[in-house]
Amino acid sequence: MAISVLPPTWRQIQKNNFTKWAELANFLELNDEQTAKILKKCRFPLNLPYRLATKIEKSTLNDPILKQFLPLTAEELENTSFTNDPVGEKKALCSPKLLHKYHGRVLLVTTSSCAMHCRYCFRRHFDYEVERKVFTPELDKIRNDSTVKEVILSGGDPLSLSNDALRSLISQIGDIPHVTKLRFHTRFPIGIPERIDSEFVDIIANSRLKVWFVIHSNHPRELGQDLFNSLNQLQKEGVVILNQSVLLAGVNDDIETLRQLCETLVDEGIVPYYLHQLDRVAGASHFEVPVEEGKKLLEQLKRLLPGYAVPRYVKEIAGEPYKVEV
Ligand code: SF4
Structure with a gap:
């Protein structure tokens, strides 16, 4: 008897999001120099769907999709004209x-x-x-x-x-x-x-x-x-x-x-x-x-x-x- 396998629901797919920097770094084959630039702990943590992760070029931080989602130490740069509520x-x-x-x-x-x-x-x-x-x-x-x-x-x-x-x-x-x-x-x-x-x-x-x-x-x-x-x-x-x-x-x-x-x-x-x-x-x-x-x-x-x-x-x-x- 053929067994039909249901496709995963969106909630199940969402569970595959990358939320741990080390797992993402491993998946993207980042080297030590690159991982040193990752902001490891932050209030607004890493959250990246698997679909987008598969579109990122490996072994580089210089990827337009990765840049949008990877917390970097650059976020800690002080700039007083950048505020918590920029649009009031x-x-x-x-x-x-x-x-x-x-x-x-x-x-x-x-x-x-x-x-x-x-x-x-x-x-x-x-x-x-x-x-x-x-x-x-x-x-x-x-x-x-x-x-x-x-x-x-x-x-x-x-x-x-x-x-x-x-x-x-x-x-x-x-x-x-x-x-x-x-x-x-x-x-x-x-x-x-x-x-x-x-x-x-x-x-x-x-x-x-x-x-x-x-x-x-x-x-x-x-x-x-x-x-x-x-x-x-x-x-x-x-x-x-x-x-x-x-x-x-x-x-x-x-x-x-x-x-x-x-x-x-x-x-x-x-x-x-x-x-x-x-x-x-x-x-x-x-x-x-x-x-x-x-x-x-x-x-x-x-x-x-x-x-x-x-x-x-x-x-x-x-x-x-x-x-x-x-
Ligand atoms: S822009 Fe902000 S609100 Fe929109 S998906 Fe990204 S994190 Fe969420």
Whole structure:
């Protein structure tokens, strides 16, 4: 009798993430000189999905994917203009899990968990209220403010939540008549495309809300057919998928990488939406690209690609009513 073997679930796959620097160093065949540069203990620890680890070149630290995830001693460089709350989120909090920065939309901090830990993350020092798993006060605030038309699920990464938790949350948001749009800010599928499972697709397909997905990819090597197949299930349900990137030194601050990233995305019906100037978060100063260089890259991109394939180069400034075009 044939025995059918079920494919692993996304939760099982996530258990294979690299979280110990020594195991990753061994997997990548790093030498002693290279491992000496790794920051061994930190509050925001290593967390790298296996899928991305397999895309990293071995025996070097000079890899655009590795640089985004490997804690390095360079993070300890003192730079007083890089702070714990670079975009002023504390002020924008109207409850511990709800940010109201811009007119018409609110951002719900659904979880502190992510599929991966990006070293340049502007929320790497965010004081998450982790113990509370329900969103009653936040949903009440949304219910009582009829100007809110869109709810953004963020975190952490909202796809870290179980399907049951998302189903319940999305249904409660869908019950608020003035909310018409639901947006996901997620990097999860880049690390674990299997997260877009059939149960999740059904949840999205059955919501009355218009769903937008904003994924986050910085380098064309993060992409691949496995990712596109998984996102395509959502596109078939009418979900619009956008991508946001962060301009990062040594990762994507060259024209060929940006061109390839944008072109590959649009070929899959994914709109390159934003290229963010790095938020000046403590520990990430070694990733900063000067604005003048970023502008030159954008100018070159505009010459190479159609307008819809060129992201808007933006910067978030605390207190501004929208992201400012650089
Ligand atoms: S996945 Fe997003 S929220 Fe999580 S660490 Fe990376 S940038 Fe930050």
